Amino acid sequence: MxxxxxxxDDRTKFCRKAMKAHGGVWNPVTNAWMFTDAGEHANAVCExxxxxxxxxxxxxxxxxxxxxxxxxxAWDFDPxxxxxxxxxxxxxxxxxxxxxxxxxxxxxGTHPLEDSPADVAxxxxxxxxxxxxxxxxxxxxxxxxxxxxxxxxxx
Numbered sequence: 001m002x003x004x005x006x007x008x009d010d011r012t013k014f015c016r017k018a019m020k021a022h023g024g025v026w027n028p029v030t031n032a033w034m035f036t037d038a039g040e041h042a043n044a045v046c047e048x049x050x051x052x053x054x055x056x057x058x059x060x061x062x063x064x065x066x067x068x069x070x071x072x073x074a075w076d077f078d079p080x081x082x083x084x085x086x087x088x089x090x091x092x093x094x095x096x097x098x099x100x101x102x103x104x105x106x107x108x109g110t111h112p113l114e115d116s117p118a119d120v121a122x123x124x125x126x127x128x129x130x131x132x133x134x135x136x137x138x139x140x141x142x143x144x145x146x147x148x149x150x151x152x153x154x155x
Contacts, residue, residue, distance in 0.1 A: 005041035008032035011052045018047035047092035054086060062086045062094060065101040073108060074100040 012019055012033055020028075022044040024033040027112055035041035054062070063086065067083045073098060077107065 001037075002036055005035040005038060006030070006032040006037075007041070007044060007048065009048060012048060015047050015051040018051070019044050022047065034074075052091055054089055056090070058094045058098060059086050062097060065098075065105075070101045070108075072103050074104040075082070097122055 006027075007019070007024070008031060016026075019033050022035070023040040024035050024044055026032075027034050033044065035044060044106060062071070065074070066083055066086075077084070086097075089097070
């Protein structure tokens with residue numbers, strides 16, 4: 001009697017082509033893929049694992065977000081205390097984390113925990129604005145308009 005190897009996982013819908021390529025036959029009664037060869041079954045399980053785990057690019061981006069502060073803002077954790085093992089997440093979980101991280105990057109920039117350089121005002125008090133707006137106490141006429149009194153002589 002032939003020994004059958006099965007894979008009954010709902011996530012196989014993402015890799016149907018690979019399951020068929022490795023000799024798998026879908027059984028709609030048991031909702032499982034059936035394999036007659038242990039090697040083909042192992043290859044199909046590896047293919048399932050590959051399609052349900054985060055890709056290398058996703059892992060690299062998640063680690064970059066964790067290190068530059070985006071992860072701390074988006075995922076509410078402190079990378080200096082603990083760093084999650086991103087390889088243990090499913091592809092869906094990694095996609096959700098990346099989505100939250102990209103949203104934070106759009107809102108706060110690439111490195112949200114870094115202080116942005118700001119122009120620091122001088123510590124010297126500038127009173128020119130007050131001097132310009134001040135009203136003089138005595139109104140003086142310009143020197144050219146000044147008249148001198150000289151009595152006229154009558155002869």
